[in-house]
Amino acid sequence: MNIMASQNIQRLEMGVFNELLEAKRRLERGGMEMIDLSIGSPDTPPPDFVKEEIIRHASSDTNYGYTMGAIPTFNGKVAAFYEDRYGVPLNPRAEVLQLIGSQDGLAHLATALVDPGDIVLVPDPGYPIFEVGVHIAGGEPWRMPLREEFGFLPRLDHIPKEIAERAKMMVLNYPANPVAALADQAFLEEAVRFARQNDILIVQDFTYSELVFDGQRAVSLLSVPGAKEVAVEFNSFSKTFNIAGCRVGYMAGNAEVLRIMATMMSHTQYGIFYPIQKAAEAALTKGGDFIRKQVALYQSRRDALTDALTNAGWNTAKPAATMYVWTRTPKGWLSSDFVFQLMEETGVVLTPGSAFGAEGEGFVRITLVQPEEKLREAAARIGGFLKT
Numbered sequence: 001m002n003i004m005a006s007q008n009i010q011r012l013e014m015g016v017f018n019e020l021l022e023a024k025r026r027l028e029r030g031g032m033e034m035i036d037l038s039i040g041s042p043d044t045p046p047p048d049f050v051k052e053e054i055i056r057h058a059s060s061d062t063n064y065g066y067t068m069g070a071i072p073t074f075n076g077k078v079a080a081f082y083e084d085r086y087g088v089p090l091n092p093r094a095e096v097l098q099l100i101g102s103q104d105g106l107a108h109l110a111t112a113l114v115d116p117g118d119i120v121l122v123p124d125p126g127y128p129i130f131e132v133g134v135h136i137a138g139g140e141p142w143r144m145p146l147r148e149e150f151g152f153l154p155r156l157d158h159i160p161k162e163i164a165e166r167a168k169m170m171v172l173n174y175p176a177n178p179v180a181a182l183a184d185q186a187f188l189e190e191a192v193r194f195a196r197q198n199d200i201l202i203v204q205d206f207t208y209s210e211l212v213f214d215g216q217r218a219v220s221l222l223s224v225p226g227a228k229e230v231a232v233e234f235n236s237f238s239k240t241f242n243i244a245g246c247r248v249g250y251m252a253g254n255a256e257v258l259r260i261m262a263t264m265m266s267h268t269q270y271g272i273f274y275p276i277q278k279a280a281e282a283a284l285t286k287g288g289d290f291i292r293k294q295v296a297l298y299q300s301r302r303d304a305l306t307d308a309l310t311n312a313g314w315n316t317a318k319p320a321a322t323m324y325v326w327t328r329t330p331k332g333w334l335s336s337d338f339v340f341q342l343m344e345e346t347g348v349v350l351t352p353g354s355a356f357g358a359e360g361e362g363f364v365r366i367t368l369v370q371p372e373e374k375l376r377e378a379a380a381r382i383g384g385f386l387k388t
């Protein structure tokens with residue numbers, strides 16, 4: 001039997017992430033001591049009160065059934081968190097929807113809203129699922145370049161009129177992976193104006209909402225007047241509270257979009273394990289001090305790494321937010337050549353910028369998921385490599 005992927009799935013590529021993983025495993029098997037700064041999975045534990053909540057509820061025999069969606073208290077706790085942290089009032093019944101991680105929600109949103117041939121504006125470089133979700137739905141991604149000279153914000157005035165008219169959605173992601181930039185209030189207001197003028201839904205991925213440095217805070221898109229008419233915002237517990245493996249997140253904003261997603265999910269999902277939902281609630285209600293500690297940890301790692309790289313001869317600026325450093329490759333290297341050769345010779349694993357889109361060529365992404373001494377060790381190995 002000749003088994004073929006559907007045409008939409010055939011458009012997906014396995015990508016450089018798999019190649020990186022294979023090369024890393026081969027080098028490890030050969031005895032090389034690797035320092036992996038490629039994947040954005042937090043290396044430190046969640047707060048104790050979050051783990052205790054999982055353990056307590058997991059020990060009860062009655063908590064193993066389907067939850068069929070959010071437990072009754074969850075949406076209210078998200079709404080209280082949004083009001084408290086971003087000054088955004090949300091109706092818990094209509095404007096909050098629990099997700100099995102923001103990745104899963106982002107992957108399915110296009111399926112729920114996009115018809116074959118619809119255009120979706122996506123950031124380039126951008127987190128891969130934005131474009132992949134559009135391909136799965138049979139839509140057409142249109143890449144908005146994020147360039148350093150414009151603060152890694154898309155130039156909405158550069159989008160051709162006929163594209164803006166045909167576009168159904170626009171994906172934004174600030175604080176941004178991989179470019180580690182913040183969006184300011186003026187840009188978010190411009191985005192809402194643009195969306196209203198062109199009848200486009202904004203999908204803002206706010207996964208890194210709390211990892212913002214130097215005393216700054218990220219602005220929620222939903223705080224912009226009129227945003228709820230044209231936008232939804234995704235958020236996650238994975239990076240803020242170090243529970244990436246628990247798979248829990250949510251989306252908030254436009255009630256009609258949430259209703260459509262909820263209808264689709266009622267057929268595809270039976271809800272998240274009860275102890276995980278209780279742990280997520282505890283994180284929302286008691287997580288303030290932990291968030292402050294997280295920010296201090298990543299800011300200190302950011303400083304340790306960028307200072308060490310700059311001292312080693314690779315001039316690297318300090319990002320304003322996220323758990324990533326996004327920097328130009330040294331001496332004009334192509335991203336992929338640099339990353340693979342560096343890995344073969346030093347065991348330090350980075351991600352080539354080109355893995356996030358054509359505009360990422362000439363950059364690399366470095367993830368701050370190792371203790372400071374490991375980051376300094378990585379910088380020293382890179383320094384040695386650059387001298388050869």
Ligand SMILES: Cc1ncc(COP(=O)(O)O)c(C=O)c1O
Nearest residue numbers: 101102103127177207236238249
């Ligand atoms: C921009 C962005 N969105 C979403 C996700 C996935 O988040 P979750 O664990 O909530 O699915 C990630 C994970 O790296 C990410 O970088």
